[in-house]
Amino acid sequence: GAGVSQSPSNKVTEKGKDVELRCDPISGHTALYWYRQSLGQGLEFLIYFQGNSAPDKSGLPSDRFSAERTGGSVSTLTIQRTQQEDSAVYLCASSLAGDRANEQFFGPGTRLTVL
């Protein structure tokens, strides 16, 4: 079946602009995660959604970052007033809920470059 998909695959933007990154999880997966992968910081957790529960936003680096998940499926990560340090690959993952050992399936990522 289809895996996690993300769009766009690449995004180049100018400093100060807002960007939106999209994630389509695997059908039936109620848990959704955003991570960021950068050369300096490695893989970092950003935010977690599970069903209708309040999201875990503890990984968001600043209030310029926000995310929403509509209808328990598609998620959008928004970065406002982008900065050069926001350049990274943004990864989305999804998993079945109910078991901490459930595998997180990762999408191919969106490479964001802020000029």
Added chain:
Amino acid sequence: AQSVTQPDIHITVSEGASLELRCNYSYGATPYLFWYVQSPGQGLQLLLKYFSGDTLVQGIKGFEVEFKRSQSSFNLRKPSVHWSDAAEYFCAVLNQAGTALIFGKGTTLSVSS
């Protein structure tokens, strides 16, 4: 605080030789541990995971791990490396809330012929 350390940034192994990638974790309770692989231009793929039971875990592609609680280690092993194993490998522990993976910095594996 939970953390994962992968002390080797880059390892080169000859094709056919054995491989061990080191991972140490810091976690107060029973950890949920994972190894992921990332090939160039590809997403992260789960190799194996451990959370209880037999401490010797078999994963995909011939990889295995022996969980050693006394050493807080979760080292990834493979008896014979193939050129297609060249990739970046990440060890991770699930945070206590169960909401996020905490990753090590990764080890890049190169395979020489």
